[in-house]
Amino acid sequence: MLTFEDIQAAAQRIGGAAHRTPVLTSRTLNDRVGAEVFLKAENFQRIGAFKFRGAYNAVSRLTAEQLGRGVAAYSSGNHAQAVALAASLAGTSAVILMPADAPPTKVAATRGYGAEVVTYDRYTEDRTAIALELAETRGLTLIPPYDHYDVMAGQGTVALELIEEVGQLGALLVPVGGGGLMAGCATAATTLSPGIRMIGVEPAAGDDHARSLAAGRRVEIEIPRTIADGQAIAIPGELTFEVNSRLVDSFELVSDDEIRDAMVFAFERLKIVLEPSGASALAALLTGRIEGLPERVGVVLSGGNVGLERFVELLGRSRPEH
Amino acid sequence: MLTFEDIQAAAQRIGGAAHRTPVLTSRTLNDRVGAEVFLKAENFQRIGAFKFRGAYNAVSRLTAEQLGRGVAAYSSGNHAQAVALAASLAGTSAVILMPADAPPTKVAATRGYGAEVVTYDRYTEDRTAIALELAETRGLTLIPPYDHYDVMAGQGTVALELIEEVGQLGALLVPVGGGGLMAGCATAATTLSPGIRMIGVEPAAGDDHARSLAAGRRVEIEIPRTIADGQAIAIPGELTFEVNSRLVDSFELVSDDEIRDAMVFAFERLKIVLEPSGASALAALLTGRIEGLPERVGVVLSGGNVGLERFVELLGRSRPEH
Numbered sequence: 001m002l003t004f005e006d007i008q009a010a011a012q013r014i015g016g017a018a019h020r021t022p023v024l025t026s027r028t029l030n031d032r033v034g035a036e037v038f039l040k041a042e043n044f045q046r047i048g049a050f051k052f053r054g055a056y057n058a059v060s061r062l063t064a065e066q067l068g069r070g071v072a073a074y075s076s077g078n079h080a081q082a083v084a085l086a087a088s089l090a091g092t093s094a095v096i097l098m099p100a101d102a103p104p105t106k107v108a109a110t111r112g113y114g115a116e117v118v119t120y121d122r123y124t125e126d127r128t129a130i131a132l133e134l135a136e137t138r139g140l141t142l143i144p145p146y147d148h149y150d151v152m153a154g155q156g157t158v159a160l161e162l163i164e165e166v167g168q169l170g171a172l173l174v175p176v177g178g179g180g181l182m183a184g185c186a187t188a189a190t191t192l193s194p195g196i197r198m199i200g201v202e203p204a205a206g207d208d209h210a211r212s213l214a215a216g217r218r219v220e221i222e223i224p225r226t227i228a229d230g231q232a233i234a235i236p237g238e239l240t241f242e243v244n245s246r247l248v249d250s251f252e253l254v255s256d257d258e259i260r261d262a263m264v265f266a267f268e269r270l271k272i273v274l275e276p277s278g279a280s281a282l283a284a285l286l287t288g289r290i291e292g293l294p295e296r297v298g299v300v301l302s303g304g305n306v307g308l309e310r311f312v313e314l315l316g317r318s319r320p321e322h
Numbered sequence: 323m324l325t326f327e328d329i330q331a332a333a334q335r336i337g338g339a340a341h342r343t344p345v346l347t348s349r350t351l352n353d354r355v356g357a358e359v360f361l362k363a364e365n366f367q368r369i370g371a372f373k374f375r376g377a378y379n380a381v382s383r384l385t386a387e388q389l390g391r392g393v394a395a396y397s398s399g400n401h402a403q404a405v406a407l408a409a410s411l412a413g414t415s416a417v418i419l420m421p422a423d424a425p426p427t428k429v430a431a432t433r434g435y436g437a438e439v440v441t442y443d444r445y446t447e448d449r450t451a452i453a454l455e456l457a458e459t460r461g462l463t464l465i466p467p468y469d470h471y472d473v474m475a476g477q478g479t480v481a482l483e484l485i486e487e488v489g490q491l492g493a494l495l496v497p498v499g500g501g502g503l504m505a506g507c508a509t510a511a512t513t514l515s516p517g518i519r520m521i522g523v524e525p526a527a528g529d530d531h532a533r534s535l536a537a538g539r540r541v542e543i544e545i546p547r548t549i550a551d552g553q554a555i556a557i558p559g560e561l562t563f564e565v566n567s568r569l570v571d572s573f574e575l576v577s578d579d580e581i582r583d584a585m586v587f588a589f590e591r592l593k594i595v596l597e598p599s600g601a602s603a604l605a606a607l608l609t610g611r612i613e614g615l616p617e618r619v620g621v622v623l624s625g626g627n628v629g630l631e632r633f634v635e636l637l638g639r640s641r642p643e644h
Contacts, residue, residue, distance in 0.1 A: 312637075
């Protein structure tokens, strides 16, 4: 079970380590969408994304014995850096399993937080099996990227902070990959702002949550091809889906081009940097397709980890100034 | 005379209209420079730069009769949009004189705030003469970009807010173009944080303030060629130099490449967008050339108005990911 009290406890635990990220507002955005919009800017979180919250909360809950042996995670994305930093702050060691062809900058960043990086061949080797074996032989505790109550509780502090700061909201838009951020945020938001409409946002190519909600059970799709790499997941988490199937009202789908437009809007109008997954909830709002938008809307901007080179590759060519 | 009381009064006047911009901090930055750094993020100000503060303060001080006739300004940059928006909020009209070859997006943005744009040929016509004639024939009040006490007092609220929020600082780095931002900030900061070192930052190609301070009088240079267009000014303002020659301790010069590096650092590490002039004070800090850096340092990030296309043109080619 994931309860509101778990999220309050997580907020206490991460308070000294995580940033209380700013809530941004923009008259231009409000005028454009016809609502008062509150943007929770997790691109300003430590390691550049919300993932630090869940990782730190999970690591904080380990026993002295577990901390003595160390933690492990498999990820080529923000969760890798989140676990690496959380472990370092907790005074324990981390082993991160990454594909051998992961971007060198991400490997370097993870090592920069003091983690040991173990690589594998993602075309021939089974990541989960390697991670489990690694965890078992070395006695490491595996910190999953989303399907874990302590991780979900940590991510829920995003909505907790947002609503504590700005008050009741009519709707909250949250990017959904594995569903951990949404499960935590939905648990916090439906308690703090009763009647709030929880809207999950997925890339159109990765609509596993939308399909699963419609089917009433977890539906697996092909690994999505989308620029929103943080949301390129084929099936909802087991624990996260149990929460989200109860608390999420609907899922919105956005195309890669709509995500690009939102990244440009964030850059030129909000003066902030968002990675594709970090911009997807904003993209859904900007499409104008959400019907019956309430007066006060929250949007989670989940991360900003995109190097300049990749940013230019995504947006720099043949796109006019907006 | 510019007094601390003028800046306090300006803060009262602009309070309802200007944003109280956030102060950003970064552990990565602190570690890199060996000081605790507080970044005042005026890229999040209305119209995307600090210029709104001074323009709004100046417009607020006009009489009902002056407001009835309207205001005028000449600028192809942030001051144009600042005066246009300030006039619109004050319920008066604005005429902005811009070069005929100004970027269409800037002309459109200025018109978007309700201003009338009058163009001139910058190669054959005298901007000041046209502006004065326009002001006289139409009875408009000219709002100068920096050399005016009400404008300087408005800009000084940047330092006022920063020090009110974070407390005493050992040094404050401020980008210098015409010198209005510095004159206001130096007046506020030296009162609120006695003994503070005021460090002005200029592009190396536009070192008119540095030369003027050394010479003890205003020195004119050729129109500087630099990517920091907001600082491409040939001679310090008369009124601003009187203030700055008394209150500024030193000027630091930064190359265009150092400004580019700071823009990339802001993008990749801070997740924010800075225009070249907006990044110059950060650039000076990042060079490591400032000797005897105190423990607590403030830096003004003065603006973020750079379109994606221009950003890519400046940074997107042949620059490695940092």
